[in-house]
Amino acid sequence: MKSVTLIFTFCLLSLMAMAQYNFGYETAEGWKHMKVPHTVITKDVQWQFEYDLYFAKIDVEVYDTSNYISGNVEYHAVCTTDPMMFFKFQLVSEIVIDSVLVDQTGCSFTRMGELVTVELSSVINTGQHFVFQVFYHGQPDNPVNYRGLSSMYDDSYGKNVTYTLSEPFHLKEWLPCKEELHDKIDTVWTFITTDTSCMAGSCGLLEQVTPLGNGKHRFEWKTRYPMAYYLISLNVADYTEYNLYAHVPGIADSILVQNYIYDTSLAIQNMKSDLDKTPSMISLYSRLYGNYPFYEEKYGHCQVRLPGAMEHQTMTTLGSYWDWVIAHELSHMWFGDYVTCATWQDIWVHEGWATFSEYLFFEDINDVARMTNWTNQTFFHAKQQPLGSVYVPFAEAGDESRIFSYDLSYKKGGAIITMLRYLINNDSLFFEGCREFISQYANSNATGDQLRIVMENVSGMNLQDYFNEWYYGQGYPIYD
Numbered sequence: 001m002k003s004v005t006l007i008f009t010f011c012l013l014s015l016m017a018m019a020q021y022n023f024g025y026e027t028a029e030g031w032k033h034m035k036v037p038h039t040v041i042t043k044d045v046q047w048q049f050e051y052d053l054y055f056a057k058i059d060v061e062v063y064d065t066s067n068y069i070s071g072n073v074e075y076h077a078v079c080t081t082d083p084m085m086f087f088k089f090q091l092v093s094e095i096v097i098d099s100v101l102v103d104q105t106g107c108s109f110t111r112m113g114e115l116v117t118v119e120l121s122s123v124i125n126t127g128q129h130f131v132f133q134v135f136y137h138g139q140p141d142n143p144v145n146y147r148g149l150s151s152m153y154d155d156s157y158g159k160n161v162t163y164t165l166s167e168p169f170h171l172k173e174w175l176p177c178k179e180e181l182h183d184k185i186d187t188v189w190t191f192i193t194t195d196t197s198c199m200a201g202s203c204g205l206l207e208q209v210t211p212l213g214n215g216k217h218r219f220e221w222k223t224r225y226p227m228a229y230y231l232i233s234l235n236v237a238d239y240t241e242y243n244l245y246a247h248v249p250g251i252a253d254s255i256l257v258q259n260y261i262y263d264t265s266l267a268i269q270n271m272k273s274d275l276d277k278t279p280s281m282i283s284l285y286s287r288l289y290g291n292y293p294f295y296e297e298k299y300g301h302c303q304v305r306l307p308g309a310m311e312h313q314t315m316t317t318l319g320s321y322w323d324w325v326i327a328h329e330l331s332h333m334w335f336g337d338y339v340t341c342a343t344w345q346d347i348w349v350h351e352g353w354a355t356f357s358e359y360l361f362f363e364d365i366n367d368v369a370r371m372t373n374w375t376n377q378t379f380f381h382a383k384q385q386p387l388g389s390v391y392v393p394f395a396e397a398g399d400e401s402r403i404f405s406y407d408l409s410y411k412k413g414g415a416i417i418t419m420l421r422y423l424i425n426n427d428s429l430f431f432e433g434c435r436e437f438i439s440q441y442a443n444s445n446a447t448g449d450q451l452r453i454v455m456e457n458v459s460g461m462n463l464q465d466y467f468n469e470w471y472y473g474q475g476y477p478i479y480d
Contacts, residue, residue, distance in 0.1 A: 028320070028328035028354070030307035031165065032404035034145035039169045039398035047088040048180040050081040051130075056185050056232075058175065061193040062200070064160040064236045067151040069095075070137035071193075073176050077130055084124045087132075090114050090172040090179055095138035097176075102132045114172050134176040146306060148173030154305035159262045161237040163304045163317055167230040168344055168403060177229055181340055182445050184226035192234050193218045199239040201260040201302040203227065203313045223314060225294050226443040228340045233312035235302035238263045242272070246279035248286045251295050255282060258300035258315070267303060274323040275301065281330050284364050285357065289331075290435045293338035293442070299330065311354075313337045324358045324370070331357030334438055342445040344403050345392040348471070349446060351404065352390065352413025359418070378418070381411035386475045390416060391448060416470040423466065424459050433458040 060071030147170040151162040192200035204223025244257040306319025311332030335353035396402040
Protein backbone atom coordinates (compact mmCIF):
# COMPACT_ATOMS: atom_id res chain seq x y z
CA MET A 1 0.00 0.00 0.00
CA LYS A 2 2.87 2.34 0.85
CA SER A 3 4.46 1.89 -2.60
CA VAL A 4 1.16 2.56 -4.37
CA THR A 5 0.65 5.70 -2.32
CA LEU A 6 4.22 6.74 -3.08
CA ILE A 7 3.68 6.37 -6.83
CA PHE A 8 0.40 8.25 -6.63
CA THR A 9 2.01 11.07 -4.68
CA PHE A 10 4.84 11.35 -7.20
CA CYS A 11 2.41 11.45 -10.12
CA LEU A 12 0.14 13.96 -8.45
CA LEU A 13 3.04 16.29 -7.82
CA SER A 14 4.23 15.83 -11.40
CA LEU A 15 0.80 16.74 -12.74
CA MET A 16 0.75 19.82 -10.52
CA ALA A 17 4.11 20.81 -11.92
CA MET A 18 2.95 20.45 -15.51
CA ALA A 19 0.07 22.78 -14.76
CA GLN A 20 2.07 25.42 -12.89
CA TYR A 21 5.62 25.33 -14.27
CA ASN A 22 6.51 28.34 -16.40
CA PHE A 23 9.32 26.65 -18.39
CA GLY A 24 11.89 29.18 -17.22
CA TYR A 25 14.08 27.72 -14.50
CA GLU A 26 16.92 28.82 -12.32
CA THR A 27 19.81 26.58 -11.39
CA ALA A 28 22.41 26.87 -8.66
CA GLU A 29 25.20 25.72 -10.98
CA GLY A 30 24.33 26.75 -14.52
CA TRP A 31 27.94 26.55 -15.73
CA LYS A 32 28.03 22.82 -14.98
CA HIS A 33 25.16 22.11 -17.37
CA MET A 34 26.95 23.68 -20.36
CA LYS A 35 28.31 21.47 -23.14
CA VAL A 36 32.06 20.86 -23.21
CA PRO A 37 34.18 18.38 -25.18
CA HIS A 38 33.80 14.75 -24.08
CA THR A 39 36.56 13.38 -21.82
CA VAL A 40 37.65 9.80 -22.52
CA ILE A 41 37.39 7.73 -19.33
CA THR A 42 39.09 4.34 -19.02
CA LYS A 43 38.37 1.82 -16.29
CA ASP A 44 42.01 1.22 -15.41
CA VAL A 45 44.37 4.17 -15.13
CA GLN A 46 47.02 2.22 -13.28
CA TRP A 47 49.55 5.03 -12.91
CA GLN A 48 47.13 7.05 -10.77
CA PHE A 49 47.33 4.38 -8.07
CA GLU A 50 51.11 4.02 -8.02
CA TYR A 51 51.62 6.84 -5.53
CA ASP A 52 49.55 8.62 -2.93
CA LEU A 53 49.66 12.40 -2.46
CA TYR A 54 49.46 13.71 1.10
CA PHE A 55 50.80 17.29 0.90
CA ALA A 56 50.73 20.02 -1.74
CA LYS A 57 52.23 23.50 -1.74
CA ILE A 58 51.02 25.61 -4.65
CA ASP A 59 52.99 28.83 -5.15
CA VAL A 60 51.79 30.79 -8.18
CA GLU A 61 51.55 34.31 -9.55
CA VAL A 62 48.15 35.33 -10.95
CA TYR A 63 46.55 38.67 -11.79
CA ASP A 64 42.96 39.81 -12.23
CA THR A 65 43.36 40.84 -15.89
CA SER A 66 44.75 37.64 -17.42
CA ASN A 67 44.62 33.86 -17.09
CA TYR A 68 48.39 33.64 -17.45
CA ILE A 69 49.90 31.67 -14.57
CA SER A 70 53.45 31.03 -13.43
CA GLY A 71 55.04 29.36 -10.43
CA ASN A 72 55.45 25.88 -9.03
CA VAL A 73 53.72 23.13 -7.10
CA GLU A 74 55.46 20.84 -4.63
CA TYR A 75 53.89 17.47 -3.82
CA HIS A 76 54.82 15.04 -1.06
CA ALA A 77 53.93 11.46 -1.94
CA VAL A 78 54.48 7.84 -1.01
CA CYS A 79 55.03 4.99 -3.45
CA THR A 80 52.16 2.47 -3.24
CA THR A 81 53.20 0.02 -5.96
CA ASP A 82 56.18 -2.02 -7.06
CA PRO A 83 59.47 -0.08 -7.20
CA MET A 84 59.09 2.86 -9.58
CA MET A 85 61.57 3.88 -12.26
CA PHE A 86 59.21 6.61 -13.49
CA PHE A 87 55.91 8.24 -12.52
CA LYS A 88 53.27 10.36 -14.23
CA PHE A 89 51.14 13.43 -13.67
CA GLN A 90 48.75 15.55 -15.75
CA LEU A 91 49.12 19.02 -17.28
CA VAL A 92 47.68 20.31 -20.54
CA SER A 93 50.20 20.78 -23.35
CA GLU A 94 49.56 24.55 -23.63
CA ILE A 95 51.36 25.05 -20.31
CA VAL A 96 55.17 25.06 -20.43
CA ILE A 97 57.03 22.93 -17.90
CA ASP A 98 60.30 24.61 -16.98
CA SER A 99 61.67 21.81 -14.82
CA VAL A 100 60.77 18.84 -12.64
CA LEU A 101 62.68 18.08 -9.43
CA VAL A 102 62.42 14.85 -7.48
CA ASP A 103 63.93 15.06 -4.01
CA GLN A 104 65.66 18.26 -5.20
CA THR A 105 67.28 16.53 -8.17
CA GLY A 106 66.39 17.57 -11.72
CA CYS A 107 64.76 14.83 -13.79
CA SER A 108 64.02 14.47 -17.48
CA PHE A 109 60.44 14.10 -18.64
CA THR A 110 58.40 13.43 -21.75
CA ARG A 111 54.95 14.70 -22.69
CA MET A 112 52.14 13.06 -24.61
CA GLY A 113 48.99 15.15 -24.63
CA GLU A 114 48.08 15.93 -21.03
CA LEU A 115 50.23 13.12 -19.63
CA VAL A 116 53.74 13.89 -18.32
CA THR A 117 56.12 10.98 -17.61
CA VAL A 118 59.06 11.69 -15.30
CA GLU A 119 62.15 9.49 -15.46
CA LEU A 120 63.68 8.91 -12.03
CA SER A 121 67.41 9.03 -11.40
CA SER A 122 67.05 6.22 -8.84
CA VAL A 123 64.41 3.67 -7.95
CA ILE A 124 61.65 4.62 -5.51
CA ASN A 125 60.63 1.56 -3.51
CA THR A 126 57.22 0.57 -2.20
CA GLY A 127 56.42 2.61 0.91
CA GLN A 128 59.17 5.13 0.22
CA HIS A 129 58.29 8.82 0.55
CA PHE A 130 59.42 11.30 -2.08
CA VAL A 131 58.92 14.96 -3.00
CA PHE A 132 58.45 16.23 -6.52
CA GLN A 133 58.26 19.84 -7.64
CA VAL A 134 57.07 21.15 -10.99
CA PHE A 135 57.96 24.65 -12.20
CA TYR A 136 55.73 25.88 -14.99
CA HIS A 137 54.19 28.87 -16.77
CA GLY A 138 51.78 29.69 -19.53
CA GLN A 139 48.33 30.73 -20.56
CA PRO A 140 45.73 28.01 -21.12
CA ASP A 141 43.64 28.07 -24.26
CA ASN A 142 40.46 30.10 -23.84
CA PRO A 143 38.55 28.23 -21.13
CA VAL A 144 35.52 26.29 -22.35
CA ASN A 145 32.38 27.52 -20.62
CA TYR A 146 34.17 28.80 -17.51
CA ARG A 147 36.27 25.66 -16.89
CA GLY A 148 39.93 25.77 -15.92
CA LEU A 149 41.51 29.17 -15.27
CA SER A 150 39.29 32.05 -16.42
CA SER A 151 39.85 35.79 -16.49
CA MET A 152 37.09 38.21 -17.39
CA TYR A 153 35.59 41.63 -16.87
CA ASP A 154 32.45 41.77 -14.75
CA ASP A 155 30.63 44.66 -16.34
CA SER A 156 27.89 44.58 -13.69
CA TYR A 157 30.41 45.89 -11.16
CA GLY A 158 33.26 47.25 -13.27
CA LYS A 159 35.76 44.69 -11.92
CA ASN A 160 38.23 42.28 -13.46
CA VAL A 161 38.37 38.82 -11.91
CA THR A 162 40.46 35.67 -12.42
CA TYR A 163 39.39 32.35 -10.92
CA THR A 164 39.47 28.58 -11.30
CA LEU A 165 36.80 25.92 -11.80
CA SER A 166 38.27 22.42 -11.97
CA GLU A 167 35.31 20.05 -11.62
CA PRO A 168 35.38 17.39 -12.93
CA PHE A 169 38.37 17.18 -15.31
CA HIS A 170 39.92 20.66 -15.44
CA LEU A 171 42.53 20.98 -12.69
CA LYS A 172 45.18 19.93 -15.22
CA GLU A 173 44.40 23.07 -17.21
CA TRP A 174 46.15 25.27 -14.66
CA LEU A 175 47.97 23.01 -12.16
CA PRO A 176 50.18 19.92 -12.54
CA CYS A 177 48.10 17.25 -10.82
CA LYS A 178 46.63 13.79 -10.58
CA GLU A 179 42.88 13.81 -11.23
CA GLU A 180 41.89 10.83 -9.10
CA LEU A 181 38.91 11.15 -6.75
CA HIS A 182 40.14 8.72 -4.10
CA ASP A 183 43.53 10.38 -3.60
CA LYS A 184 42.45 13.18 -1.31
CA ILE A 185 45.39 15.37 -0.34
CA ASP A 186 45.67 15.65 3.45
CA THR A 187 47.15 19.16 3.54
CA VAL A 188 47.14 21.85 0.85
CA TRP A 189 48.89 25.21 0.98
CA THR A 190 47.89 27.69 -1.71
CA PHE A 191 50.17 30.73 -2.00
CA ILE A 192 48.98 33.34 -4.51
CA THR A 193 51.07 36.34 -5.52
CA THR A 194 49.18 39.25 -7.07
CA ASP A 195 49.01 43.05 -7.23
CA THR A 196 48.52 44.95 -3.99
CA SER A 197 45.34 46.38 -5.54
CA CYS A 198 43.84 42.88 -5.39
CA MET A 199 43.08 40.16 -2.84
CA ALA A 200 43.29 36.42 -3.43
CA GLY A 201 40.91 33.87 -1.89
CA SER A 202 41.32 30.13 -1.52
CA CYS A 203 40.66 27.10 0.71
CA GLY A 204 41.43 26.92 4.42
CA LEU A 205 42.77 29.65 6.65
CA LEU A 206 44.56 32.79 5.51
CA GLU A 207 47.65 32.54 7.70
CA GLN A 208 49.58 35.47 6.31
CA VAL A 209 49.70 38.18 3.65
CA THR A 210 53.37 38.76 2.85
CA PRO A 211 54.49 42.08 1.27
CA LEU A 212 56.88 41.40 -1.61
CA GLY A 213 57.64 44.93 -2.83
CA ASN A 214 57.20 46.23 -6.36
CA GLY A 215 53.44 46.51 -5.85
CA LYS A 216 52.96 42.82 -5.08
CA HIS A 217 51.93 40.75 -2.09
CA ARG A 218 51.34 37.04 -1.43
CA PHE A 219 48.22 35.51 0.15
CA GLU A 220 49.13 32.33 2.02
CA TRP A 221 46.20 29.94 2.53
CA LYS A 222 46.53 26.62 4.34
CA THR A 223 44.02 23.83 4.81
CA ARG A 224 44.64 20.74 6.89
CA TYR A 225 41.51 18.86 5.95
CA PRO A 226 41.75 16.15 3.25
CA MET A 227 40.58 17.55 -0.08
CA ALA A 228 39.69 16.10 -3.48
CA TYR A 229 41.75 17.47 -6.37
CA TYR A 230 38.96 19.42 -8.08
CA LEU A 231 38.16 21.45 -4.94
CA ILE A 232 41.50 23.29 -5.00
CA SER A 233 40.83 26.88 -6.06
CA LEU A 234 42.08 30.42 -6.42
CA ASN A 235 40.18 33.70 -6.94
CA VAL A 236 41.80 37.08 -7.62
CA ALA A 237 40.04 40.45 -7.84
CA ASP A 238 39.75 43.86 -6.24
CA TYR A 239 37.93 42.48 -3.20
CA THR A 240 36.90 43.76 0.18
CA GLU A 241 36.23 41.48 3.13
CA TYR A 242 32.80 41.07 4.70
CA ASN A 243 32.82 38.61 7.59
CA LEU A 244 30.11 36.89 9.61
CA TYR A 245 30.16 34.28 12.36
CA ALA A 246 28.10 31.14 12.88
CA HIS A 247 27.39 29.69 16.31
CA VAL A 248 26.67 25.96 16.31
CA PRO A 249 25.69 24.08 19.50
CA GLY A 250 28.41 21.64 20.48
CA ILE A 251 31.20 23.68 18.84
CA ALA A 252 32.96 25.88 21.38
CA ASP A 253 34.26 28.54 19.02
CA SER A 254 32.27 30.51 16.49
CA ILE A 255 32.77 29.59 12.82
CA LEU A 256 34.17 32.29 10.58
CA VAL A 257 32.14 33.01 7.43
CA GLN A 258 34.69 34.92 5.34
CA ASN A 259 33.36 36.65 2.24
CA TYR A 260 35.49 38.26 -0.46
CA ILE A 261 33.19 40.68 -2.27
CA TYR A 262 34.05 43.17 -5.02
CA ASP A 263 35.20 46.41 -3.45
CA THR A 264 32.21 48.46 -4.52
CA SER A 265 29.16 49.57 -2.58
CA LEU A 266 26.86 48.00 -5.19
CA ALA A 267 28.24 44.50 -4.56
CA ILE A 268 27.64 44.50 -0.82
CA GLN A 269 24.28 46.18 -1.35
CA ASN A 270 23.21 43.35 -3.69
CA MET A 271 24.63 40.47 -1.68
CA LYS A 272 24.39 41.38 1.99
CA SER A 273 20.85 40.22 2.77
CA ASP A 274 21.46 36.78 1.24
CA LEU A 275 24.96 36.34 2.67
CA ASP A 276 23.65 37.25 6.12
CA LYS A 277 21.58 34.04 6.10
CA THR A 278 24.67 31.84 5.86
CA PRO A 279 25.25 31.43 9.63
CA SER A 280 21.71 30.16 10.19
CA MET A 281 22.13 27.76 7.25
CA ILE A 282 25.32 26.39 8.83
CA SER A 283 23.35 25.78 12.04
CA LEU A 284 20.54 24.09 10.10
CA TYR A 285 22.71 21.64 8.18
CA SER A 286 24.85 21.01 11.28
CA ARG A 287 21.70 19.89 13.08
CA LEU A 288 20.48 17.70 10.22
CA TYR A 289 23.74 16.31 8.80
CA GLY A 290 26.19 16.64 11.70
CA ASN A 291 28.44 19.54 12.65
CA TYR A 292 29.93 21.64 9.87
CA PRO A 293 32.90 19.48 8.80
CA PHE A 294 35.52 22.22 8.49
CA TYR A 295 34.66 24.25 11.58
CA GLU A 296 38.31 24.57 12.67
CA GLU A 297 39.00 26.64 9.56
CA LYS A 298 36.10 28.55 8.00
CA TYR A 299 33.34 28.78 5.46
CA GLY A 300 33.04 31.62 2.98
CA HIS A 301 32.53 32.92 -0.55
CA CYS A 302 34.55 34.60 -3.31
CA GLN A 303 32.54 36.68 -5.75
CA VAL A 304 33.19 36.13 -9.46
CA ARG A 305 31.36 36.51 -12.77
CA LEU A 306 29.71 33.11 -13.24
CA PRO A 307 26.27 31.62 -13.96
CA GLY A 308 25.87 29.82 -10.66
CA ALA A 309 28.49 28.80 -8.14
CA MET A 310 31.04 26.11 -7.23
CA GLU A 311 31.48 24.43 -3.85
CA HIS A 312 35.23 24.82 -3.35
CA GLN A 313 36.11 23.41 0.04
CA THR A 314 35.62 26.03 2.78
CA MET A 315 35.25 28.88 0.24
CA THR A 316 32.57 28.69 -2.44
CA THR A 317 33.15 30.54 -5.71
CA LEU A 318 29.93 32.52 -6.08
CA GLY A 319 28.47 34.14 -9.17
CA SER A 320 24.77 33.88 -8.29
CA TYR A 321 24.12 35.08 -4.76
CA TRP A 322 20.50 34.12 -4.11
CA ASP A 323 19.96 32.56 -0.70
CA TRP A 324 18.95 29.15 -2.10
CA VAL A 325 22.16 29.03 -4.19
CA ILE A 326 24.14 29.76 -1.02
CA ALA A 327 22.21 26.93 0.69
CA HIS A 328 22.90 24.52 -2.19
CA GLU A 329 26.64 25.21 -2.17
CA LEU A 330 26.93 25.13 1.61
CA SER A 331 25.30 21.69 1.78
CA HIS A 332 28.03 20.43 -0.55
CA MET A 333 30.46 20.82 2.33
CA TRP A 334 28.83 17.64 3.67
CA PHE A 335 27.71 15.98 0.42
CA GLY A 336 30.56 16.44 -2.04
CA ASP A 337 33.52 17.85 -0.11
CA TYR A 338 33.58 15.94 3.21
CA VAL A 339 32.13 12.85 1.53
CA THR A 340 33.02 12.73 -2.16
CA CYS A 341 31.51 10.45 -4.78
CA ALA A 342 33.55 7.31 -5.45
CA THR A 343 33.23 7.86 -9.20
CA TRP A 344 31.54 10.52 -11.31
CA GLN A 345 28.85 7.93 -11.99
CA ASP A 346 27.66 8.53 -8.42
CA ILE A 347 27.39 12.33 -8.71
CA TRP A 348 23.97 11.98 -7.06
CA VAL A 349 25.86 11.83 -3.74
CA HIS A 350 26.71 15.49 -4.45
CA GLU A 351 24.01 17.06 -6.58
CA GLY A 352 20.90 15.15 -5.60
CA TRP A 353 21.51 15.90 -1.95
CA ALA A 354 22.46 19.54 -2.52
CA THR A 355 19.25 19.99 -4.53
CA PHE A 356 17.23 18.37 -1.74
CA SER A 357 18.99 20.64 0.76
CA GLU A 358 17.52 23.67 -0.98
CA TYR A 359 14.09 22.40 0.06
CA LEU A 360 15.28 21.89 3.64
CA PHE A 361 16.30 25.55 3.75
CA PHE A 362 12.86 26.67 2.53
CA GLU A 363 11.26 24.29 5.03
CA ASP A 364 13.35 25.63 7.89
CA ILE A 365 12.27 29.22 7.26
CA ASN A 366 8.69 28.09 6.59
CA ASP A 367 8.61 29.59 3.11
CA VAL A 368 5.61 27.64 1.83
CA ALA A 369 5.54 29.39 -1.54
CA ARG A 370 9.13 28.41 -2.34
CA MET A 371 8.61 24.89 -0.93
CA THR A 372 5.75 24.49 -3.39
CA ASN A 373 7.69 25.98 -6.28
CA TRP A 374 10.70 23.74 -5.55
CA THR A 375 8.46 20.68 -5.52
CA ASN A 376 6.75 21.67 -8.75
CA GLN A 377 9.99 22.31 -10.62
CA THR A 378 11.78 19.29 -9.20
CA PHE A 379 9.13 16.75 -10.12
CA PHE A 380 8.50 18.35 -13.49
CA HIS A 381 12.15 18.06 -14.46
CA ALA A 382 12.33 14.52 -13.07
CA LYS A 383 10.07 13.53 -15.97
CA GLN A 384 11.91 15.30 -18.77
CA GLN A 385 14.42 12.53 -19.58
CA PRO A 386 12.49 9.26 -19.24
CA LEU A 387 15.28 7.25 -20.88
CA GLY A 388 17.93 8.31 -18.36
CA SER A 389 18.79 7.15 -14.85
CA VAL A 390 20.05 9.17 -11.90
CA TYR A 391 23.06 6.85 -11.85
CA VAL A 392 25.44 7.78 -14.68
CA PRO A 393 26.33 4.80 -16.91
CA PHE A 394 30.06 4.24 -17.40
CA ALA A 395 29.79 4.95 -21.14
CA GLU A 396 28.60 8.49 -20.29
CA ALA A 397 30.96 9.16 -17.36
CA GLY A 398 33.19 11.41 -19.49
CA ASP A 399 30.30 13.57 -20.69
CA GLU A 400 30.08 16.53 -18.34
CA SER A 401 26.64 17.56 -19.54
CA ARG A 402 25.44 14.05 -18.59
CA ILE A 403 27.25 13.98 -15.26
CA PHE A 404 25.68 17.32 -14.34
CA SER A 405 22.34 16.73 -16.05
CA TYR A 406 19.90 19.25 -14.60
CA ASP A 407 16.96 16.89 -15.09
CA LEU A 408 18.61 13.68 -13.86
CA SER A 409 21.48 14.36 -11.43
CA TYR A 410 19.93 17.46 -9.85
CA LYS A 411 16.16 17.36 -10.15
CA LYS A 412 15.35 13.66 -10.38
CA GLY A 413 18.17 13.15 -7.88
CA GLY A 414 16.45 15.54 -5.47
CA ALA A 415 13.05 14.00 -6.20
CA ILE A 416 14.08 10.46 -5.25
CA ILE A 417 15.50 11.73 -1.95
CA THR A 418 12.20 13.48 -1.26
CA MET A 419 10.46 10.18 -2.01
CA LEU A 420 12.92 8.27 0.18
CA ARG A 421 12.18 10.63 3.06
CA TYR A 422 8.47 9.95 2.52
CA LEU A 423 9.03 6.20 2.25
CA ILE A 424 10.97 6.00 5.54
CA ASN A 425 8.22 8.21 7.00
CA ASN A 426 10.23 9.09 10.08
CA ASP A 427 12.42 12.21 10.00
CA SER A 428 14.30 11.12 13.08
CA LEU A 429 15.45 7.93 11.32
CA PHE A 430 15.94 9.62 7.94
CA PHE A 431 18.30 12.29 9.25
CA GLU A 432 20.00 9.81 11.55
CA GLY A 433 20.79 7.90 8.35
CA CYS A 434 22.19 11.08 6.79
CA ARG A 435 24.44 11.71 9.79
CA GLU A 436 25.57 8.09 9.92
CA PHE A 437 26.48 8.16 6.22
CA ILE A 438 28.47 11.36 6.66
CA SER A 439 30.20 9.92 9.73
CA GLN A 440 31.10 6.59 8.10
CA TYR A 441 32.55 8.11 4.93
CA ALA A 442 34.02 11.34 6.31
CA ASN A 443 37.12 12.55 4.46
CA SER A 444 36.73 9.75 1.93
CA ASN A 445 34.51 8.55 -0.92
CA ALA A 446 31.18 6.76 -1.25
CA THR A 447 28.74 5.40 -3.82
CA GLY A 448 24.99 5.71 -3.98
CA ASP A 449 24.77 2.05 -3.06
CA GLN A 450 26.79 2.61 0.11
CA LEU A 451 24.34 5.35 1.06
CA ARG A 452 21.51 2.85 0.50
CA ILE A 453 23.13 0.35 2.86
CA VAL A 454 23.50 2.96 5.60
CA MET A 455 19.86 3.99 5.22
CA GLU A 456 18.79 0.34 5.36
CA ASN A 457 20.77 -0.27 8.55
CA VAL A 458 19.32 2.80 10.27
CA SER A 459 15.72 2.44 9.08
CA GLY A 460 15.46 -1.36 9.18
CA MET A 461 13.98 -1.29 5.67
CA ASN A 462 15.08 -3.12 2.53
CA LEU A 463 15.66 -0.40 -0.05
CA GLN A 464 17.18 -2.49 -2.84
CA ASP A 465 14.05 -2.50 -5.00
CA TYR A 466 13.61 1.24 -4.43
CA PHE A 467 17.14 1.99 -5.60
CA ASN A 468 16.89 -0.43 -8.52
CA GLU A 469 13.77 1.37 -9.69
CA TRP A 470 14.59 5.00 -8.96
CA TYR A 471 18.40 5.30 -8.79
CA TYR A 472 19.50 2.79 -11.41
CA GLY A 473 16.22 2.55 -13.31
CA GLN A 474 14.83 4.81 -16.01
CA GLY A 475 11.52 6.51 -16.49
CA TYR A 476 8.86 7.73 -14.10
CA PRO A 477 5.65 6.28 -12.64
CA ILE A 478 2.26 6.34 -14.31
CA TYR A 479 -0.65 5.80 -11.98
CA ASP A 480 -3.64 3.98 -13.47
